[in-house]
Amino acid sequence: MNLEKASKPTRRGYSDRMLEYGSIDKDFTVFDADIGYSTYACLFGEAFPERYFNMGIAEMNMVSAAAGMANSGRTVVVSSYGVFLTMRAVEPVRSFICYPNLNVKLLSSHGGLTAAIDGVTHQATEDIAIMTTFPNMKVLCPSDPKAAEKLFDVSMQTPGPFFTRLMRDPLFDVYGDDEEFVLGGSKTLRKGSDITIAAYGDIVFQALEAAESLAAQGIDAEVLDLYSLKPYDKEAVLASVKKTGAMLVAENHQAKNGMGYEIAHLLLKHCPVPFDNAGLEDTFAESGDYPSIIHKYGLSAEKLAGRAAAVVQMKKEN
Amino acid sequence: MEQQRTIQKRVRYLEEKAKEVRVEIVKMIHEAQSGHPGGSLSAADIMTALYFDILRIDPNKPEWPDRDRFVLSKGHACPVWYACLALKGFFPIETLKTLRKFESKLQGHPIAGKAEGIDASVGSLGIGFSQAVGMAIEAKMTRSKYMVYTVLGDGETNEGIVWEAAASAHKYHLDNLVAVLDRNNLQNDGIAEQIMPMEPLDEKFKAFNWHVIQINGHNMADVVDALMKARDYSGKPVIIIANTVKGKGVSYMENVRGWHGKPPNDEQLAIALEDLKGSLK
Numbered sequence: 001m002n003l004e005k006a007s008k009p010t011r012r013g014y015s016d017r018m019l020e021y022g023s024i025d026k027d028f029t030v031f032d033a034d035i036g037y038s039t040y041a042c043l044f045g046e047a048f049p050e051r052y053f054n055m056g057i058a059e060m061n062m063v064s065a066a067a068g069m070a071n072s073g074r075t076v077v078v079s080s081y082g083v084f085l086t087m088r089a090v091e092p093v094r095s096f097i098c099y100p101n102l103n104v105k106l107l108s109s110h111g112g113l114t115a116a117i118d119g120v121t122h123q124a125t126e127d128i129a130i131m132t133t134f135p136n137m138k139v140l141c142p143s144d145p146k147a148a149e150k151l152f153d154v155s156m157q158t159p160g161p162f163f164t165r166l167m168r169d170p171l172f173d174v175y176g177d178d179e180e181f182v183l184g185g186s187k188t189l190r191k192g193s194d195i196t197i198a199a200y201g202d203i204v205f206q207a208l209e210a211a212e213s214l215a216a217q218g219i220d221a222e223v224l225d226l227y228s229l230k231p232y233d234k235e236a237v238l239a240s241v242k243k244t245g246a247m248l249v250a251e252n253h254q255a256k257n258g259m260g261y262e263i264a265h266l267l268l269k270h271c272p273v274p275f276d277n278a279g280l281e282d283t284f285a286e287s288g289d290y291p292s293i294i295h296k297y298g299l300s301a302e303k304l305a306g307r308a309a310a311v312v313q314m315k316k317e318n
Numbered sequence: 319m320e321q322q323r324t325i326q327k328r329v330r331y332l333e334e335k336a337k338e339v340r341v342e343i344v345k346m347i348h349e350a351q352s353g354h355p356g357g358s359l360s361a362a363d364i365m366t367a368l369y370f371d372i373l374r375i376d377p378n379k380p381e382w383p384d385r386d387r388f389v390l391s392k393g394h395a396c397p398v399w400y401a402c403l404a405l406k407g408f409f410p411i412e413t414l415k416t417l418r419k420f421e422s423k424l425q426g427h428p429i430a431g432k433a434e435g436i437d438a439s440v441g442s443l444g445i446g447f448s449q450a451v452g453m454a455i456e457a458k459m460t461r462s463k464y465m466v467y468t469v470l471g472d473g474e475t476n477e478g479i480v481w482e483a484a485a486s487a488h489k490y491h492l493d494n495l496v497a498v499l500d501r502n503n504l505q506n507d508g509i510a511e512q513i514m515p516m517e518p519l520d521e522k523f524k525a526f527n528w529h530v531i532q533i534n535g536h537n538m539a540d541v542v543d544a545l546m547k548a549r550d551y552s553g554k555p556v557i558i559i560a561n562t563v564k565g566k567g568v569s570y571m572e573n574v575r576g577w578h579g580k581p582p583n584d585e586q587l588a589i590a591l592e593d594l595k596g597s598l599k
Contacts, residue, residue, distance in 0.1 A: 029459070050459065051459070053455060053490075055482075055486050056482070056485065056486065056489075058479075058482035058485075058486070060445075060448070060478075060479050060482065061448045061451075061479050061482035061483050061486060064444075064445045064448030064449050064451075064452065064479065064483075065448045065449065065451045065452035065455065065483070065486060066452060067438075067445075067448075067449050067452060068389075068438060068448065068449030068450060068451060068452020068453040068454075068455075068456070069452040069453065069455060069456045070452075071430060071437060071438050071449065071452075071453060072453070072456050074456065091442055091445070092442075092445050092448075095439065095441070095442055095445075096438075096439055096442075096445055096449065099429070099439060100429070100430050100431060100439050
């Protein structure tokens with residue numbers, strides 16, 4: 001698979017589509033907390049100023065006011081960074097958006113270590129754990145700008161609250177124009193028979209690169225893009241693991257309580273196999289350039305390939 | 319003269335209604351053996367004036383799109399909200415006996431969609447105020463005529479979100495938003511000004527570009543007058559700082575810290591009902 005360097009980050013893909021969608025759906029509104037020029041929600045704001053509310057640097061009030069507006073049934077997109085949406089504003093998200101099941105769509109930029117250069121205060125590395133835990137919340141994570149555009153539509157066309165994890169920096173284009181994305185779906189990007197590597201977001205690219213280097217060692221890895229994290233594609237995961245007999249979940253997130261824990265739980269119940277989970281190992285990261293940071297914290301293609309090879313070895317020894 | 323007599327009649331009616339509300343409050347908290355009587359009783363006159371005089375609502379059409387919206391931001395005081403809704407006819411009085419019980423529509427803190435007339439879920443202090451701001455922005459955006467009313471506690475103003483919401487209400491010129499601050503000067507752990515000094519509250523809200531009205535929150539004529547003035551005020555959001563007594567109407571609860579979140583026992587209920595009967599002239 002030859003991946004092209006992406007022209008834009010997923011936050012831009014999501015917001016570009018939101019701008020287009022503003023003419024298709026004339027009822028939804030957008031709330032921001034003074035980072036519209038960073039999430040690109042400003043594009044919508046410039047085109048539809050009467051439907052754009054910049055609530056200042058006050059995320060809890062922004063989310064709560066958005067809930068107040070969404071009480072009328074209106075769909076409201078709320079834009080901020082993952083760390084702020086999932087922690088500073090977590091209580092109104094849980095009790096006043098998820099519990100009443102309102103049509104609030106959280107545009108969450110700077111997911112995982114893609115905000116590497118900004119340092120730990122801006123790296124949302126627990127966001128998936130927090131958001132997937134809330135009843136009614138649905139969680140998406142596009143791996144490229146095209147997926148971000150398509151998943152924006154999915155979130156707008158499905159009732160209830162959504163959390164969409166987006167990336168700060170442009171990475172790689174994975175998908176063409178005609179790919180379809182559905183809630184609870186996944187993409188098998190590479191077929192293989194020795195191990196399944198399930199990833200999401202930016203780590204999908206690292207997983208694909210890892211699969212290439214594994215192939216050179218004679219290990220045939222299958223790569224899944226879990227773009228829908230809640231609900232996620234249990235059928236595809238189980239079908240793949242039944243075929244490969246080994247699983248590595250790789251995620252730009254704390255290993256604890258992320259998708260690795262979720263999938264380990266599924267496999268323990270239905271299909272126990274040699275398993276490993278690459279993510280932050282009960283540690284915070286640090287500032288730095290993205291490639292150095294993900295390598296140090298075990299998420300580079302090279303590190304994933306080593307980890308996957310070890311799981312395949314476990315399978316052989318069993 | 320004629321007009322004055324009409325107002326006097328309205329005030330007398332509301333004073334009698336407030337007594338009924340207070341009786342329902344203590345009865346339902348006794349029945350549940352759980353709940354918050356102090357802050358429910360302090361807000362009883364304000365809530366009665368809203369529900370039986372000010373709010374444009376129809377208990378037969380709780381989802382009427384043009385209805386005035388109401389959010390009890392001090393959500394723990396929901397017995398007073400539930401009492402008003404029941405007495406107004408949103409649901410049967412009998413329902414009040416189910417407060418906080420298994421499978422009741424009257425949740426420990428009110429949830430939108432569970433009981434008729436609850437426009438927003440509340441219970442975490444400060445967040446209801448922000449939701450009211452969002453509702454008022456919605457009304458402005460859609461050029462709707464309805465008003466949004468909210469009642470806050472004074473301890474609630476400790477929450478930073480209250481001031482975030484206050485700033486945003488000014489930004490969006492929400493003169494369709496009326497807040498009432500139930501200034502009973504007691505919060506869970508003690509005297510509000512000792513727990514966290516917030517005075518001068520009037521100057522604070524003025525500095526946030528709100529119009530401020532100060533009243534005795536147990537003088538029904540003043541309460542009604544202030545609410546009418548607040549509704550008609552244009553250009554700024556309005557807050558009515560209503561000086562009240564926590565536990566108002568029940569002798570042993572008035573201004574006593576311990577009655578924030580404690581139910582009366584059988585004996586205490588009898589005294590409370592006697593106190594309230596005494597006040598029922």
